[in-house]
Amino acid sequence: MFSREDVSAILEGISDLNTAMGIWAVIVPVFFAAAVMILLFYAYKKPGRKTSAYLMLAMAVVYLFSGWTIFSGKDQMGFAAALSGSAALWLVSVLLILDGLLYWTHVEMPEKTTLKIISFIFMFSGIFIYPLLEILLGFKWPGMVLFGAECPTTIFLIGLFTGCVPKVNKILFLLISVNAVATGFSVAINGAAFDFLYAAAGITGLAVIIMNFRLIFTGKVSESP
Secondary structure, eight states, X not given: OOOHHHHHHHXXXXXXXXXXXXXXXXXHHHHHHHHHHHHHHHHHHSOSHHHHHHHHHHHHHHHHHHHHHHHTTHHHHOHHHHHHHHHHHHHHHHHHHHHHHHTOOOOOOOSSHHHHHHHHHHHHIIIIIHHHXXXXXXXXXXXXXXXXXXXXXXXHHHHHHHHHTTSSOHHHHHXXXXXXXXXXXXXXXXTOGGGHHHHHXXXXXXXXXXXXXXXXXXXXXXXXX
């Protein structure tokens, strides 16, 4: 999916964008992370259509920004590659907007312990662990990505959706999990090893969907043989 040259171009684009944005390259992700965590806490405290919608719409805004960060790398990646990557993220944003309007996802504290643990691990990882992993693997600022970029944001969203089973945006959950596996492995083996975390989130998302398939898609618990 991605060659070593593609990954090198992506990393160069990240560095150039962060340099051009200056301090805003840190302020914007911190603002997004804080806003999403506050809305998540609010949704857990008062679960319902309105609080879920606020969180989905906030995530839609984050993905609009995420798409722009990809498109901004058109000089390094090439126009066609940057446009296709950004369009995919903007599609996620559209689906999240529809989610907020049509109440496809109900955000509340997960009842199942396993789902709760998985959910919290990946939401925490998307905001905090991902940048720490970059540093541990030798990546330095400005050649780093923070929450708001595709990979850490989608890790967070996979964690969020895991905790929302069974009332979750089914198609989007499946799409982002498949993409996380394909993109994560491809980028990780070609120069950005920290994206193994992205791939792991995708694998986990697919496992959650498979293990809860009947519950998610029909609302019924699988019958024991």
